Amino acid sequence: MSVSDSQRGFDTSPDRDWVPTDVYDWMSKEKSILVLNYTMACPLKCDFCCYSCHSGRASQKMPVDLAFSLVDQAATLGVFSSIAFTGGEPLLFPDEVCAIAERAQSHSLPFTIATACHWADSPESAEALIDRLADLGLSRLNVSHDPAHAEFVRTANVINACNASLRRQVDTYVVGTFADAGESLAGYAPELAGIPGLRLFNKYIAKVGRAASRPITQSTYGLHLGLDDLACYRRIYHDLVVFWDGRTYPCCSTFNRSTPGIQAGNAHFESLKDIWDRVDGSLLLRTMKRKGLGELYRIIEERDPELAAELPRVESSAGPCSLCHAIFGTRSMSDRVKRAFSGYEADKTLKAIDAIEGMLGRSKTTEILAEIVDMAPQDGVSEVSSSNLQFLPMPRIRAKTEGSEANDGE
Ligand code: SF4
């Protein structure tokens, strides 16, 4: 007897299925994740691929030394519960993935993999690779399969890989991405729904990458989302995604790489800690994660009504990330929104400092702020005012004045 998605514990109503990512909350087992988007190469060429991957992009692969360094830095930072490999198809490079996984294992960091299973063309080949990965700490296998993937990889491969993974008691998911709200993995591949312990997960095609020109709006999927329904898919933790070329983003959204305004840095040129501090300390990101895009729109409306009138309309976006892309995907709109938001951030910080000053007095407050910015008072923070506030590192001030919220709910 097949088991439906709702029986498996997933809310499959249309308004929950806009989740735009292949890294979700994963039953709350995983906290912040360092995602290595290892390569843009892929033996498949799915017609909706968000990064337009194909087999000719083999040169777009992360240098192994960068991956080793990132894993080491992640272990030192101590904020990640696991490493994730995605792409493209990371298992085009199984030896490199295993070497990096071994490095992660030496730091007691488990890892997950997103794959389309071209490598699992027999039960034996599937077991050989899964056994190798499981021995190195594979904690979740995330398989992509749906009609677009099935053009290139048989459902039998997926079954081989899932059986091998479940046999090693690895959490195993199959994620299907569909063009129609009425489609689902259980309907498309009922043989998958019959595998005990396998979890199926449905998503909609996002208007990005090879699907960028499709006329996708909320009505395409029968959605009725208002601004207050939209927030980043991870409300507390971060999926920090480093691409093969070092470009780093604060989420695993299919829109990340197409949205330059949310790029958080480049891991080729900066330490992971600097990038992490930028992401974890961003009030803008925290607002979109905790309070949602509705709150961002309200703040912009308050500070710059003219800009607010030009913000993209929610109806034309099928989820939070497509709206985020419409705002931060073009430099001019992104810069204007960030400028308006930074005024709000400065006001909030000054209010927090005033509150501390009310409790501790000016001299103690100045002393604390000088300590935060690693400067003696005579270096420019002898007194805090809006004129010298711009020299203060906002994330660290917020951590001191509001308490770091990075660990909320842990
Ligand atoms: S398997 Fe994934 S990465 Fe490869 S083409 Fe398809 S959607 Fe893109």
Ligand code: SF4
């Ligand atoms: S809303 Fe923007 S920042 Fe948030 S998860 Fe989506 S793309 Fe990322």
